Amino acid sequence: MIHRREWVYGWLFLSPALLFLFTFTHYPAASTIISSFFSTPKGRRPAKFIGLENYQTLIQDEVFWKVLGNNFWFALGTIPISVGLALLMALWVNSHLKGTTLSRIAFFAPTVLPLIAVANIWLFFYTPGFGLIDQFRSGLFGLPAINLLGNPDTALAAVIVVAIWKEAGFFMIFYLAALQSIPPVLREAADVEGASSFYYLRKILLPLLMPTTLFVSVNAVINSFRLVDHIFVMTDGGPDNASSLLLFYIYETAFKYWQTGYAATLTVVMLILLSILAIGQFFLFDRKIHYQ
Amino acid sequence: MKLSQKMKVNCIASLLLTGVSASASAVDLEFYFPVAVGGAAADTIQALTDEYVAANDGVNIDAVYAGSYGDTVTKALTASRGGKPPQLSVILSVDMFTLIDEEVIMPFDSLVKTDDDKAWLESFYPAFMENSQTGGKTYGIPFQRSTPVLYWNKEAFAEAGLDPDTPPATWEETIEMGKKLVKKDADGNVSRWGVRIPSSGFPYWLFQGLTTQNDVILANSDGNETYFDDPKVAEALQYLVDLSMKHEVMAPGIIEWGATPKAFFEGQTAMMWTSTGNLTNVRKNAPFDFGVGLLPGNKRRGAPTGGGNFFIFADSTDEQKAAAFDFVKWISQPAQSAKWTIATGYVAPRADTWETDEMKAYTADFAPALVARDQLEFAVAELSTYENQRVTGIFNDALAAAITGTKSVEEALAEAQKNAEAILKDYR
Numbered sequence: 001m002i003h004r005r006e007w008v009y010g011w012l013f014l015s016p017a018l019l020f021l022f023t024f025t026h027y028p029a030a031s032t033i034i035s036s037f038f039s040t041p042k043g044r045r046p047a048k049f050i051g052l053e054n055y056q057t058l059i060q061d062e063v064f065w066k067v068l069g070n071n072f073w074f075a076l077g078t079i080p081i082s083v084g085l086a087l088l089m090a091l092w093v094n095s096h097l098k099g100t101t102l103s104r105i106a107f108f109a110p111t112v113l114p115l116i117a118v119a120n121i122w123l124f125f126y127t128p129g130f131g132l133i134d135q136f137r138s139g140l141f142g143l144p145a146i147n148l149l150g151n152p153d154t155a156l157a158a159v160i161v162v163a164i165w166k167e168a169g170f171f172m173i174f175y176l177a178a179l180q181s182i183p184p185v186l187r188e189a190a191d192v193e194g195a196s197s198f199y200y201l202r203k204i205l206l207p208l209l210m211p212t213t214l215f216v217s218v219n220a221v222i223n224s225f226r227l228v229d230h231i232f233v234m235t236d237g238g239p240d241n242a243s244s245l246l247l248f249y250i251y252e253t254a255f256k257y258w259q260t261g262y263a264a265t266l267t268v269v270m271l272i273l274l275s276i277l278a279i280g281q282f283f284l285f286d287r288k289i290h291y292q
Numbered sequence: 293m294k295l296s297q298k299m300k301v302n303c304i305a306s307l308l309l310t311g312v313s314a315s316a317s318a319v320d321l322e323f324y325f326p327v328a329v330g331g332a333a334a335d336t337i338q339a340l341t342d343e344y345v346a347a348n349d350g351v352n353i354d355a356v357y358a359g360s361y362g363d364t365v366t367k368a369l370t371a372s373r374g375g376k377p378p379q380l381s382v383i384l385s386v387d388m389f390t391l392i393d394e395e396v397i398m399p400f401d402s403l404v405k406t407d408d409d410k411a412w413l414e415s416f417y418p419a420f421m422e423n424s425q426t427g428g429k430t431y432g433i434p435f436q437r438s439t440p441v442l443y444w445n446k447e448a449f450a451e452a453g454l455d456p457d458t459p460p461a462t463w464e465e466t467i468e469m470g471k472k473l474v475k476k477d478a479d480g481n482v483s484r485w486g487v488r489i490p491s492s493g494f495p496y497w498l499f500q501g502l503t504t505q506n507d508v509i510l511a512n513s514d515g516n517e518t519y520f521d522d523p524k525v526a527e528a529l530q531y532l533v534d535l536s537m538k539h540e541v542m543a544p545g546i547i548e549w550g551a552t553p554k555a556f557f558e559g560q561t562a563m564m565w566t567s568t569g570n571l572t573n574v575r576k577n578a579p580f581d582f583g584v585g586l587l588p589g590n591k592r593r594g595a596p597t598g599g600g601n602f603f604i605f606a607d608s609t610d611e612q613k614a615a616a617f618d619f620v621k622w623i624s625q626p627a628q629s630a631k632w633t634i635a636t637g638y639v640a641p642r643a644d645t646w647e648t649d650e651m652k653a654y655t656a657d658f659a660p661a662l663v664a665r666d667q668l669e670f671a672v673a674e675l676s677t678y679e680n681q682r683v684t685g686i687f688n689d690a691l692a693a694a695i696t697g698t699k700s701v702e703e704a705l706a707e708a709q710k711n712a713e714a715i716l717k718d719y720r
Contacts, residue, residue: 042393063689127551128543129560142479150492150546152696236493239546239692240699255366257682258390 029271035264047261054265064266066241067249070156074245075224077160078167083216085164086171087209091201093172094179104176111170119230122162123149126234149235152242159234159243163227171216178212179205210289214281221277225270246270319615321353324381326364326600328569333436336635344622351615353380361600365390368605372396377605380616385423385601386676386684388431389515393678393719398606399429403617412621415642419597422673426513432601433620434641436632438567439595439664439671440498442588443574446581448473448484448562459563459585463505463531466563466588470541473562486541488561489532490549495691496675496684497596498565501587502528504594504672510687515677516719520687521702521709529694529701531590537697545696553577567598568664571637575658584660586667593670599638630654639664677712678719686711 036054038047058064093104110118125132128147137143148158182205190200228248231237237244237252244252250270254263323341327333334357341355358364361384368381369391377396391397404413416424416434424432446456452472460466470486477483489498496510503510508524511517519525535542549566556564557577565587574582587595602620604613622628629645632638634654645651646665655661677683690708693699699707 042395123548123550127548127554128545129551129555130558138477138479138481142481144479144481145543147543147545147547150548150696152692152698238492238688239696240689252685256362257679257685258369258394259682 032264032267032271035261036268038261038264040259040261050261054262057262058265058269063241063244063249067244067246068269070242070244071225071246073156074160074163075221077157078163078224078227079217079220082164082168083171083213083220085168086216087175087213089168089172090175090179094176107169107172109169110166111173115166115227115229116233118166119162119233122165122230123234126158149243150239152239155235155239155243159231162230162234163223166227166230167220167223171220174212174216175209178209182208210285211291214285214289217285218278218281221281222274225274246273319351319609319611321351321380321612321616321619322378323353323355323616323619324358324364324368324378324383325355326358326361326382328361328436328600332635336632340623340628340631344619348618351619353619369394369396372605372607375607377607379605379608379612380619381603381605382435382600383603385420385432385434385437385597385599386674386680388423388426388601388603389676389678390680391603392426392431396605396607397431397603398613399431400433400604400617401429403604403613409621412624415644416624417641417643417668419668419671419673420641422513423597423676424601426515432603433624435600435602435624436636436638437597437599437601437641438569438638439597439667440501440565440567440587441595441663441667442563442565442585443556443570444563444583444585445556445559445561445578446583448559448580452562456581457583459583460588461586462588463590467535467539467541470535470563471539474541482543484559485543485561487535487563487565488542488547488552488555489535489565490547490552491691491695492546492548492550494684494688495546495695496687497598499528499532499691500596500672500675501565501594502532502590504596504670505587505590505592506531507591507594509672510675511677511683513673515680516716518677518683518687518709518712518716520690520712521705526701526705528590529691529705533694533697533701536695546692556582568639568661569599569637571658571660571664575660584663586663586670589670593667595667595671596674597668597671598674626651633661637661639668677716679715682715683712686715 035047037049037051039050039053041047089103089107093100093107126148128134128145128150133148134145137146148154186204186208187200190204195203225245225247228245228251231243231245231248235243237248241249246266247270250263250266253259253266325334325337338355341353345351345353356378358367358381364381365383365387368378368383371377372394383391388397400413404410413430420434420437421430424430424434442459444459449456449469452469452475454469454472460469466487473484473486474482475484491498500510503525506524506528508519508522508528510519510525536544543561552561552564552566553570553573555561556574557579559580571584574584586593602624604616604620608616623632624642626642626645626648627650629640629642630648630650633640633645634650640646640651646655675684675687686708690699690704694701694704
């Protein structure tokens with residue numbers, strides 16, 4: 001009897017979370033996978049089963065490979081720099097120097113601002129001729145106007161910078177919390193033993209921060225697929241898809257081109273990619289992590 | 293208790309008051325509208341809707357602001373797929389084929405019964421109707437329509453030794469005058485360009501000005517064939533590329549739409565091509581004397597039309613269709629149309645609107661508003677095909693690739709034509 005009741009309690013406690021998980025995660029994922037094998041319904045023509053046709057289209061779709069490549073560079077550009085920057089900023093504002101509150105606010109502010117609004121501000125920074133960057137360039141160095149968003153060689157880098165600026169402050173908060181939970185006795189012991197600051201950072205702080213690093217880098221990887229709001233405002237994926245990312249392309253395909261079947265196929269690719277990355281990160285990193 | 297009693301009394305009172313007219317035949321309409329050019333448009337649509345509802349017992353219109361043009365068509369299609377479409381919506385005229393393909397809209401022809409209705413249907417400028425009709429049927433009624441025009445800075449023209457009242461009339465003159473208008477600072481950097489033709493987001497629209505001037509159309513009126521690889525199209529694209537690359541009268545790379553009026557006000561360009569939707573903006577903010585003229589021509593004058601039409605959704609009751617039709621007729625009457633044009637700068641789509649006293653007073657005070665109307669004579673349908681967003685998306689990518697120099701003009705256009713062909717062959 002007692003066993004049975006515990007079993008019921010268990011499910012009762014689980015059910016709210018499970019309900020949401022199934023409604024918003026598992027059911028959509030499953031139905032996306034199913035839709036990826038069907039054609040796009042149009043008017044009164046219902047979706048029909050077409051097997052792997054969508055996947056064949058995908059392999060031949062130049063734009064898909066281009067945005068996948070862009071996404072790779074976007075991830076490579078944003079993840080290490082934003083995580084590294086977050087750590088640096090956290091170490092900085094964790095020290096007992098003057099003005100730390102001010103710098104904490106300054107570093108965290110980008111996180112609080114909505115990305116769409118921020119993108120509009122950056123759009124002004126980047127505007128050729130009278131934008132902030134060009135005013136500096138011509139005012140201080142007499143350099144010609146530069147069209148960062150309108151050039152396929154620089155457009156992606158320009159949106160990467162905005163993403164880093166946006167997320168570094170957010171990750172800093174996690175590092176800051178982790179730093180503050182490290183017992184001061186470790187620092188004192190290190191001082192007594194005559195360890196240098198760098199040695200203390202390398203052998204004590206960084207290993208103790210590893211769980212946070214794992215958490216932050218998983219988030220950074222997810223963000224590198226998820227942060228596309230600013231692209232709508234700044235480049236619309238252009239020029240010629242130079243700054244388009246996978247999620248942006250999925251949105252375009254689904255809600256601009258109304259190719260919902262093909263969009264489901266693209267989404268499946270993204271699901272697989274994210275799963276591989278998340279599993280990989282947990283297995284690779286986990287061995288190197290010391291949990292207190 | 294008290295509250296609910298009060299409510300009951302109110303209910304009964306209102307039932308008694310409206311009893312006769314509302315009886316069983318109250319018609320509710322949902323009406324989606326987009327706003328592409330700022331606040332005045334939304335307020336004006338709301339005010340006009342309220343005015344209509346107040347004058348017509350038994351009709352309720354819920355005017356819903358649905359975001360940008362893109363958002364509006366997305367919302368309308370999503371709602372239709374969910375089985376709850378609006379009865380009426382303003383959507384980009386070029387989305388007509390998509391809406392037909394999704395089988396969500398109906399032609400106006402079945403609603404046109406009396407001679408008055410027929411005369412009304414024929415009262416719109418033909419340039420605007422090209423995007424509203426296909427297969428001999430009318431699916432859209434022009435409402436917030438526009439066309440691109442040339443704005444020029446008269447002070448800059450005078451400074452460059454040009455006649456401030458004569459804008460370039462041809463492609464060659466654009467280059468000649470442009471070269472005189474380009475100004476460089478002490479470091480040799482360009483501080484003022486000759487001309488600015490924005491190309492971000494949807495470069496096809498202004499480019500269509502160039503192709504029209506080169507006497508070529510981009511797609512047939514059935515919306516199932518494109519002519520992107522026509523040599524005349526390539527010639528037009530080469531001209532656009534050369535403005536930056538060869539003649540150096542326009543800034544290189546993709547040029548942002550949003551920053552274009554500002555660049556004009558700041559004197560960073562002496563001329564700009566942009567929508568008539570910017571008339572009011574330029575009038576308010578340009579710190580110098582400016583002119584508004586027709587786009588320069590080459591083989592002929594030419595410009596695309598643009599903007600939104602009224603569409604009636606098929607999945608509505610007969611009463612709703614009749615009411616929606618009546619509302620569209622009412623709002624396109626000269627009096628309402630004039631109010632709308634004066635408030636927003638959109639081109640009034642009927643000749644008789646321009647004959648109203650309000651419009652005459654408006655254009656007497658602000659003559660540039662007439663340029664858009666005069667250009668309609670040379671205007672053609674905006675590029676529109678089945679799967680329009682996809683096909684124009686492909687074309688936009690090709691234009692961007694040529695403008696930024698990643699592909700040659702011929703290569704980019706041939707590729708775009710091939711991809712468009714693959715999509716459109718199913719629709720023949």
